[in-house]
Every structure is written in C-alpha cells, then in structure tokens.
Amino acid sequence: MPKMRAAIFVEPGRIVLDEKPIPDVGPLDALVRITTTTICGTDVHILKGEYPVARGLTIGHEPVGVIEKLGSAVQGYRDGQRVIAGAICTSGHSHAALCGCHAQDGPGTRHGWKGMGGWKFGNTIDGTQADYVLVPDAMANLALVPDRLTDEQVLMCPDIMSTGFSGAESGAIRIGDTVAVFAQGPIGLCATAGARLMGATTIIAVDSVPARLEMAHRMGADHVIDFTQADPVAEIMRLTDGRGVDVSIEALGRQQTFEGALRVLRPGGTLSSLGVYSGDLKIPFDAFLAGLGDHTIRTTLCPGGKERMRRLMDVIASGRVDTRPLVTHRFKLDRIEEAYDLFANQRDGVLKVAITP
Numbered sequence: 400m401p402k403m404r405a406a407i408f409v410e411p412g413r414i415v416l417d418e419k420p421i422p423d424v425g426p427l428d429a430l431v432r433i434t435t436t437t438i439c440g441t442d443v444h445i446l447k448g449e450y451p452v453a454r455g456l457t458i459g460h461e462p463v464g465v466i467e468k469l470g471s472a473v474q475g476y477r478d479g480q481r482v483i484a485g486a487i488c489t490s491g492h493s494h495a496a497l498c499g500c501h502a503q504d505g506p507g508t509r510h511g512w513k514g515m516g517g518w519k520f521g522n523t524i525d526g527t528q529a530d531y532v533l534v535p536d537a538m539a540n541l542a543l544v545p546d547r548l549t550d551e552q553v554l555m556c557p558d559i560m561s562t563g564f565s566g567a568e569s570g571a572i573r574i575g576d577t578v579a580v581f582a583q584g585p586i587g588l589c590a591t592a593g594a595r596l597m598g599a600t601t602i603i604a605v606d607s608v609p610a611r612l613e614m615a616h617r618m619g620a621d622h623v624i625d626f627t628q629a630d631p632v633a634e635i636m637r638l639t640d641g642r643g644v645d646v647s648i649e650a651l652g653r654q655q656t657f658e659g660a661l662r663v664l665r666p667g668g669t670l671s672s673l674g675v676y677s678g679d680l681k682i683p684f685d686a687f688l689a690g691l692g693d694h695t696i697r698t699t700l701c702p703g704g705k706e707r708m709r710r711l712m713d714v715i716a717s718g719r720v721d722t723r724p725l726v727t728h729r730f731k732l733d734r735i736e737e738a739y740d741l742f743a744n745q746r747d748g749v750l751k752v753a754i755t756p
Contacts, residue, residue: 405457405529406735411448414458416735422525422533426472429537431464431482435550436527436754437726438735439486439558440584441675443743445521449677452522459528460486460520461557463550466541473537481544483712484534486558487517487703491539501707502700517703528735530756542708545716551753555589555722556711559751562673562701563589563650564711567597569699570646570671574598579635579647580620581660583611585725585751586673587650588618592720594648595619603638605631605659610748614724635663644668652676662686667693728752 400420407417424430442458444450452458466480476482489501494511496504505513519535520526534540544553563586572578578599580591583606594602595618603622604615612623622638624631635644643665649657652674660670661682687694714720727750730738738752 403530404732405525406459406732408445408452408454408456408458410454412446414442414446414736414739416733419457419525419529421531424468424470424533425535426470427536427538428470429466429473429476429482429534429541430468431462431484431532431534431541432467433462433464433527433530433532434481434755435463435554437461437554437751438528438738438742438754440586442521442739444675444677446739446743450675456521457525457527457529458521459526460518460522461554461559462520462527462532462534463544463554463557464532467531470537475538476541476543481546482541483544483553483557483708484540484542485556485561485703485705485708486520486701488519488535488540489517489704490536491704496539501703515700518700528732528754530732540703540705542705542712545712548712548716551723551726552715552721553712554753555585555725555751556708556715558701559585559725560589560711560720560722561703561707562586562699563591564593564596565699565702566590566648566650566671566673567593567599567646569697570594570648570669572597572599572646575600576645577601577603577639579603579605579644579660579663580615581605581631581647581649581656582651583608583615584650587648588614588725588750589722590648590650590673591615591620592618594646596714596719599646601638603635603644605656608748611750614750617724618720632659632662639663639665646671649674654678654680658683658686661694661696664692664694669695669697672696672698725751726753730754732756
C-alpha cells in the first residue's frame with residue numbers, strides 16, 4: 400500500500416514521525432494533501448499523557464491542504480481545490496449538529512449527543528500532522544480557501560481563531576463592554592481580537608511574557624498586565640474603579656487563571672472558559688458570592704463546520720484581523736519532533752509553528 404509520513408503518538412512523552420498507509424476514501428470522505436498544519440497546546444497535553452488517545456494515532460487537528468481524492472457521494476467539490484477543515488468535524492445530521500452544537504456531535508448514539516464527539520482529528524481518528532488526512536463527512540466540513548488568501552493567513556481558522564473568537568461569542572460581549580482576557584497564548588490573543596470585533600471598548604489582557612503582552616496590544620488590548628509585576632485581580636479592579644468587568648475570558652486552563660477570571664467579574668457578569676483543565680477545578684465560595692451573584696460560567700469547545708470556517712476566512716479577507724504574526728517558527732514535517740520540543744517547552748518566544756511538507 401502507498402505510504403505517507405505521520406506524527407504518531409507512541410506513549411506519554413513520545414510523538415514520533417513514522418510511516419503509515421495512505422487512508423482509503425469512503426463515499427462521504429475526502430482525502431486532503433496537507434500543505435500547512437501546526438501544533439496546538441492540546442497536542443502537548445496528549446504528548447504529556449494528560450489527555451489519553453490511542454497508541455499509533457496520528458496527531459493534529461488544524462489542516463490546510465488540497466483535495467487529492469473525493470468519495471463517490473461527495474458533491475460540490477473537485478480535486479485540486481484548496482480547502483481547510485475545522486478541528487471539529489461535524490457529521491451534519493446528528494441531533495447535536497442540527498442544534499448547532501457541532502463539538503458535541505454524536506451521530507452513533509441513540510440520542511445524537513456525545514461530549515466532545517465532534518473533536519475527531521487527532522483524538523478518535525488520525526489527524527493532520529501528516530502528508531495526507533482523511534476528512535469525514537466532507538460536504539459538512541470542507542471550506543474552500545479563496546485564492547487571494549495564503550496558507551498562513553488561514554492556518555489559525557480551524558482551531559485557534561475559532562476557539563478564541565468563541566470565547567468572546569460565548570461571553571455575549573456587547574458594545575461598550577469591559578473585558579478581561581486571562582492568558583495571551585494564541586487562543587487568548589484571538590479572544591482579545593474577537594472581543595474587539597464584538598464591540599468591547601475596554602480590553603484588559605493578562606500574561607507575563609513581554610512579547611505576548613506586546614502582541615496583545617496589536618490584537619486589540621487597551622491595557623496589559625504582567626502578573627509577575629502586579630496582582631491582576633487588584634489591577635483590574637483598580638482599572639474598573641472597583642466595578643469589575645462585564646466579561647472575563649479564561650484561556651489557559653489553570654486554577655489560578657480561572658479563579659482570577661471569576662474574581663474580577665461584576666455581579667451578573669459572564670466568565671467564558673476556553674481552558675483545557677487537567678485536574679479538579681474549584682470555585683471559591685467568596686468569589687462566587689455563595690452562588691447568588693447572578694454570574695454565568697460558560698465553557699466552549701472550538702466551533703467547527705464549513706460555514707464557521709467560511710465566516711472566519713471572511714474576517715481574514717476583510718483585513719479586520721491578521722493572525723499571521725502568531726506564526727513565529729516554521730518547520731518541515733521531517734523536523735516535527737524538533738518542533739514539538741520547541742513548542743512544548745515554549746522556547747525562543749514561540750507562539751505557533753507552521754509545519755509544511
């Protein structure tokens with residue numbers, strides 16, 4: 400059988416480049432030749448054994464590529480078209496999908512819902528850090544890339560941009576809101592940009608890395624706080640004259656950042672959580688106002704599907720957001736183990752890496 404290169408999970412602490420067969424194409428599938436992909440913080444959770452996946456699985460969930468072969472029942476596409484697919488692959492027909500909850504897609508269940516069921520690439524099926532990826536339910540997931548947009552312009556759409564923007568959307572930000580974004584990694588930076596797009600007029604970004612705080616300004620933050628230099632809760636309460644923020648977005652997945660995001664909320668405010676938590680999460684009694692503060696805590700898993708991808712690419716094409724500066728390092732697929740080492744250890748100011756054939 401024809402072979403391809405793929406980044407394969409071997410065991411906690413080991414993701415290696417190896418060969419696998421190029422997958423067969425089913426009636427509703429599309430085989431996509433990867434032209435650019437990247438490494439996500441979730442992939443690092445897998446690498447460290449903090450999130451379990453099957454041994455031998457190809458990792459990665461952020462594809463930009465070209466249609467190599469279409470399934471016999473796929474209509475509306477042709478070989479050779481440039482496409483992206485969301486990190487969340489919806490079936491398009493389950494109860495969850497028809498409710499718009501693509502991330503919780505459960506087409507094989509009796510009731511049509513499955514927690515995180517839409518996250519397939521690099522989780523339950525082979526992912527995108529390879530020469531080829533098989534995209535299931537292609538007509539629900541493949542979005543055509545406009546000719547005027549480069550791979551790197553759309554690379555953040557499948558996950559990072561979709562997830563970051565969803566933090567702002569789930570927070571139901573309104574024109575004139577004050578918003579705090581805890582953590583300015585790639586997702587937090589996209590949440591900052593999303594908050595500005597939705598009409599927030601005061602955006603406060605929290606991190607400790609100077610380059611990320613500088614990037615936060617570029618993405619729309621009005622104030623930045625280095626949490627190693629000042630208590631972010633006290634500083635945000637000072638900036639808001641003791642009122643607190645309308646919406647806080649937690650973009651890291653740590654107890655400290657979640658608790659900080661809760662403590663700066665005004666009564667009736669919304670905490671929008673994007674973090675992947677690898678342990679128990681505690682809600683402090685006082686910050687929660689004993690459950691009587693009219694707070695909303697909302698969690699969100701990256702929205703997917705081709706319409707979501709189209710909308711995000713329209714944002715890029717309009718020039719309202721430019722995510723290209725988030726790509727700080729570039730590697731060939733043959734060097735992906737080196738890329739993992741850099742990204743997992745957050746060296747050399749890395750934000751996102753672009754992996755190309």
